[in-house]
Amino acid sequence: MRSTARALLHTTRLGLLAGLAISLAAHAGDASAPATPARPVSDTYHGTTVVDPYRWMEDMGSADFKDWLKTQAGHADKVLGQIPGRDGLRQRLTALSAEAGESVYSVQSQAGRLFYLKLEPGRDQPRLYVRTGAQGPQRLLLDPMDLPGEPGAHSIDFFTPSPDGRWVALGLSKGGSEDSVLRVLKVADGSFGPERMARAGLNDHIAWLPDNRRFFYNRLPGPDAQGKQERYTKSAVWLHTLGQPEPRDTPVFGWEVSPQRSFEIPDLPYVRTASGSPWLLAEVLHGDAAEHSYFVARVADLKGPATPWRRLIAPADGVTQAVLGGQQVFALSQQHASRRELLRHDLTRAGSAPKTVLPAGDTVLRNLEVGPDSLYVEGLDGGVSRLLQMPLRGAGAAKAVDLPLAGTLREIVPHRGGAWLRLEGWAQPAAWWDLAPGQPARAIALQLPSTLDTSGIEVRRAMVRSPDGTMVPLSILHRKGLELDGARPTILSGYGAYGISMEPRFNAQRLAWLERGGVMAVAHVRGGGEFGADWHHGGWILTKQNTVTDFIACAEYLIAQRYTRSDKLAGIGGSAGGITIGGAITQRPELFGAAQSAVGVSDMLRMELTPNGAPNVAEFGTVQNPEHFKTMYALSPYHRVTDGTKYPAVIVTTGANDPRVDAWMPGKMAARLQAATASGKPVLLRVDFAGGHGMGSGRAQRISETADVWSFFLWQMGEAGFQPQ
Numbered sequence: 001m002r003s004t005a006r007a008l009l010h011t012t013r014l015g016l017l018a019g020l021a022i023s024l025a026a027h028a029g030d031a032s033a034p035a036t037p038a039r040p041v042s043d044t045y046h047g048t049t050v051v052d053p054y055r056w057m058e059d060m061g062s063a064d065f066k067d068w069l070k071t072q073a074g075h076a077d078k079v080l081g082q083i084p085g086r087d088g089l090r091q092r093l094t095a096l097s098a099e100a101g102e103s104v105y106s107v108q109s110q111a112g113r114l115f116y117l118k119l120e121p122g123r124d125q126p127r128l129y130v131r132t133g134a135q136g137p138q139r140l141l142l143d144p145m146d147l148p149g150e151p152g153a154h155s156i157d158f159f160t161p162s163p164d165g166r167w168v169a170l171g172l173s174k175g176g177s178e179d180s181v182l183r184v185l186k187v188a189d190g191s192f193g194p195e196r197m198a199r200a201g202l203n204d205h206i207a208w209l210p211d212n213r214r215f216f217y218n219r220l221p222g223p224d225a226q227g228k229q230e231r232y233t234k235s236a237v238w239l240h241t242l243g244q245p246e247p248r249d250t251p252v253f254g255w256e257v258s259p260q261r262s263f264e265i266p267d268l269p270y271v272r273t274a275s276g277s278p279w280l281l282a283e284v285l286h287g288d289a290a291e292h293s294y295f296v297a298r299v300a301d302l303k304g305p306a307t308p309w310r311r312l313i314a315p316a317d318g319v320t321q322a323v324l325g326g327q328q329v330f331a332l333s334q335q336h337a338s339r340r341e342l343l344r345h346d347l348t349r350a351g352s353a354p355k356t357v358l359p360a361g362d363t364v365l366r367n368l369e370v371g372p373d374s375l376y377v378e379g380l381d382g383g384v385s386r387l388l389q390m391p392l393r394g395a396g397a398a399k400a401v402d403l404p405l406a407g408t409l410r411e412i413v414p415h416r417g418g419a420w421l422r423l424e425g426w427a428q429p430a431a432w433w434d435l436a437p438g439q440p441a442r443a444i445a446l447q448l449p450s451t452l453d454t455s456g457i458e459v460r461r462a463m464v465r466s467p468d469g470t471m472v473p474l475s476i477l478h479r480k481g482l483e484l485d486g487a488r489p490t491i492l493s494g495y496g497a498y499g500i501s502m503e504p505r506f507n508a509q510r511l512a513w514l515e516r517g518g519v520m521a522v523a524h525v526r527g528g529g530e531f532g533a534d535w536h537h538g539g540w541i542l543t544k545q546n547t548v549t550d551f552i553a554c555a556e557y558l559i560a561q562r563y564t565r566s567d568k569l570a571g572i573g574g575s576a577g578g579i580t581i582g583g584a585i586t587q588r589p590e591l592f593g594a595a596q597s598a599v600g601v602s603d604m605l606r607m608e609l610t611p612n613g614a615p616n617v618a619e620f621g622t623v624q625n626p627e628h629f630k631t632m633y634a635l636s637p638y639h640r641v642t643d644g645t646k647y648p649a650v651i652v653t654t655g656a657n658d659p660r661v662d663a664w665m666p667g668k669m670a671a672r673l674q675a676a677t678a679s680g681k682p683v684l685l686r687v688d689f690a691g692g693h694g695m696g697s698g699r700a701q702r703i704s705e706t707a708d709v710w711s712f713f714l715w716q717m718g719e720a721g722f723q724p725q
Helices: 016-025 063-081 086-099 508-514 533-537 545-560 577-587 613-620 626-635 664-676 699-716
Strands: 041-045 048-052 103-110 113-119 127-132 138-142 154-161 167-174 181-186 214-219 236-241 250-254 267-272 279-286 292-298 310-313 319-325 328-333 341-346 355-358 364-370 374-381 384-391 408-415 418-424 431-435 442-444 457-465 471-479 490-494 519-523 569-574 594-598 649-655 683-688
Touching: 048 626, 063 664, 063 683, 063 699, 086 508, 086 699, 103 154, 103 408, 103 418, 113 154, 214 267, 236 267, 250 267, 279 319, 292 319, 292 328, 310 319, 310 328, 319 364, 328 364, 341 364, 355 384, 364 408, 374 408, 384 408, 457 545, 471 508, 471 545, 490 545, 490 577, 508 519, 508 699, 519 545, 545 569, 545 577, 545 626, 569 577, 569 699, 577 594, 577 664, 594 699, 649 664, 649 699, 664 683, 683 699
Parallel strands: 490 519, 490 569, 569 594, 594 649, 649 683
Antiparallel strands: 041 048, 103 113, 113 127, 127 138, 154 167, 167 181, 214 236, 236 250, 267 279, 279 292, 292 310, 319 328, 328 341, 341 355, 364 374, 374 384, 408 418, 418 431, 431 442, 457 471, 471 519
């Protein structure tokens, strides 16, 4: 929230009497949970007064909050430790992870070499490898768990090799914090250069210039006079030269850098380069808004802050992605088409209108990749990935590529004449394929294959009618031949934000649930991107309630079709999906036997005051706007919790180092449910003190959390072998 928003709030601390009233009203809560003091604060938004009993938690550096978090974590550990089947479930999850084989991803090709991350059986974190071509011998470049002279568990947040393949710029962070430090690795011997640039956590890649000596990177500003450090805002792009001290880096684009451009606080700038192109492409993400801005300048005109950037694309153009190829920029626009059309800008003709090279159709166009001679366009058609290939230069129509698997296209890595593709499905482990001109895709051995037998999994896709008549896709997985007797332990998950689609993805650990006769389902609710911009906007700001309504409709469908019943149904939502599951259990608590809110957004009124708040205004709205506030307050899970309600058993999970959803938010939600519930069912707050939002978490951390959550569900569902004595 910006400073003007604070003027909206009239905040007063209530006296002892108000605190006593809340304490007495909460006496029917989870009696086994540790006591949480209520210190109410009231805020007035547009004439509506809102009482917040746990505002004190937002001071996460206070001894009170730290002690409370440790007490809650200890209570959760004690309760979960009494579930007899938990250790056996963890062992099964570990074994399935080993049988899943290797996972190779984030593949990048430069100078005939492939660079990639590989997560191997028995390893907790992926390691960085290099090999010559797709079939050459591989060599370990970096193990983030074994950095000489740097103890502790690290994770590789991003990496980009130089065009000549001699260097790799990468980000390293600790404890799931995503506080990346940018380092440069020499490929020849795996040694680090002198670079150690902090505050580089917003990079998803590094843009190298053709000279192989300089690169662009995004960096946050240093702490202000009060010691406050920005996490997601006020950043700028800097130019670094190998071996040069950081203070000599040059700002080129972004906050307080480009005087001819006005940047807002949540704007996130990047500079992109492309092999063989004389141009630079600057991208600006406007918080979490789907529509981006783009600027261009010639490499030859690069002059630090004085670089003459020319605006090419504005937010009004509805462009969700643009890529640079030679003298052209290709862009996906949803300005006139919900499922997007492909446009081409000719950079040699300043001011000329873009041309449509691929009109909108039934397929949702989602991603562009530029190769040496082709442009690849990835789309989504009814939940299945599609791929189109078209010439990068000259005339030529787009041709559909026959993919070997009806599933999700996770990566496209172009090479001369073709591309390497990574594909997977709900029941198909990820595998790599080589696409060559005029030939069927051929499997290649970039990773050891899975030894799991997934032939016994059945996958269904149902269409569920939401109350307003909208048909919502629901993916359902279970063992083939499973008797649908209305009593199957079932997990329903959903997300519904930022236009992100819940695509078919394989998870070996899922077998531990399915082999027990359980059912897993994924609700493709509005707010996601399954059907383009209209689907996203159908669960966005003023229409956000549709996300929750769709999820509830999918839960009712599973019960009506005799997959399960309410006491055997658990719901899961994570991050922005905390609004989804939090809304579902507060609006229809009787529909679920258990639930997990994982690092979930739950206090929608205070979210924009967090370090990650300003970017999310574009997705959830702002309390500064009266209409937004009305919708947010009506939906906010924390504020919908009502004393004396029979809520399902809930396990709230958080990471103490979470930079995206501050740990106080899951903390407040857990405390409020503990105080309010009248069902006699437990409400736990599980804390990973060495984790964050999930990025950078090791395999063991993920397995441990899954074992805890699923054994909690099975206990509450009354499943044999999981009932404490």
